């Protein structure tokens with residue numbers, strides 16, 4: 001798939017199944033990720049690749065988060081939280097390990113990590129791999145960050161779920177850029 005086709009046809013794929021991406025494909029996704037633009041060459045992006053049984057660690061973290069967030073979480077809530085980590089064959093956690101007090105502001109560093117995440121999304125689409133970018137409350141939770149190996153100052157920007165699309169891809173929205181394009185305001 002050529003670059004412009006990938007850019008203009010990408011869709012999220014919420015339902016993902018086996019097989020997951022191969023070692024070679026994961027390597028390509030990460031190579032694409034680290035070509036994201038990065039002010040100051042700070043390289044703020046970090047990636048945790050979880051496949052197969054490795055996802056159980058993320059499932060533990062999601063379950064613990066649910067238990068800590070909802071005082072009255074029942075076993076159903078806990079198992080739902082746990083199963084979120086297992087809903088695709090592979091998950092890449094993308095985080096920004098930020099440098100505070102640097103002349104490049106933190107928001108730019110977080111955006112750079114977000115651009116890395118988007119490169120993964122696009123590379124996955126180009127390779128025929130289904131992908132879905134998710135975050136939620138767990139992305140901002142200090143205990144979750146610590147369990148993932150990050151500090152509270154850092155920002156989890158994406159849990160990217162990857163696998164083979166289950167069913168057909170959704171149709172592209174019938175949308176043109178016009179409604180988002182503005183003119184400069186009059187003086």
Ligand SMILES: Cc1cc2nc3c(=O)[nH]c(=O)nc-3n(C[C@H](O)[C@H](O)[C@H](O)COP(=O)(O)O)c2cc1C
Pocket residue numbers: 010011012013132133134135136157
């Ligand atoms: C930073 C970020 C976080 C997101 N978090 C979630 C999420 O937690 N759950 C969800 O269903 N969609 C989430 N989305 C949206 C989906 O990834 C997806 O973009 C959306 O469903 C629209 O589908 P499309 O990408 O095919 O246009 C997030 C998107 C971004 C950019």
